[in-house]
Amino acid sequence: MSQITFEVIDIPIPQGTNVIIGHSHFIKTVEDIYETLVTSVPGIRFGLAFNEASGKRLIRFEGNDDELTKLAIEVAKKIGAGHIFVLYIRNAWPINVLNALKHVQEVVQIYAATGNPLQVVVANTNQGRGIVGVIDGYTPLGVESDEDKKERYMFLRRIGYKK
Secondary structure (H helix, E strand, O other): OOOOEEEEEEEOOOOOOEEEEEEEOOOOHHHHHHHHHHHHOOOOEEEEEEEOOOOOOOEEEEEOOHHHHHHHHHHHHHHOOOOEEEEEEEOOOHHHHHHHHHOOOOEEEEEEEEOOOEEEEEEEOOOOEEEEEEEEOOOOOOOOOHHHHHHHHHHHHHOOOOO
């Protein structure tokens, strides 16, 4: 009978970056995500790491930013689960690339896309490790007021996401 333990991995997010963590299923993930990113947002900077779950079981990687690529590799290694990818982006927001990423044939699931403090909950069994879930940001402090709604409305228009 297999035993299970859980571990919480703190994910570093440098100032000015966002991280996207997902589940994928095939070695060509890194090349297809690379192509998706560079054709989605001109000037995007990123680093990507993908953990193989069979065969050589290597951490495959791509990117156009050495610092972000190194960080993605380190985090993928810390998570240690098979078939996950860690993607750090700069000069773009997750909202700019998420739909394109979801349409990459190998992408099975997106666990998180954030610039907030992030923790990944990992389960350990005798077979290996897997992501159980994520803790994205902090617990809510209340419910928005009418003034908060106005602020949200104005903020989205000020940054150009709504007219």
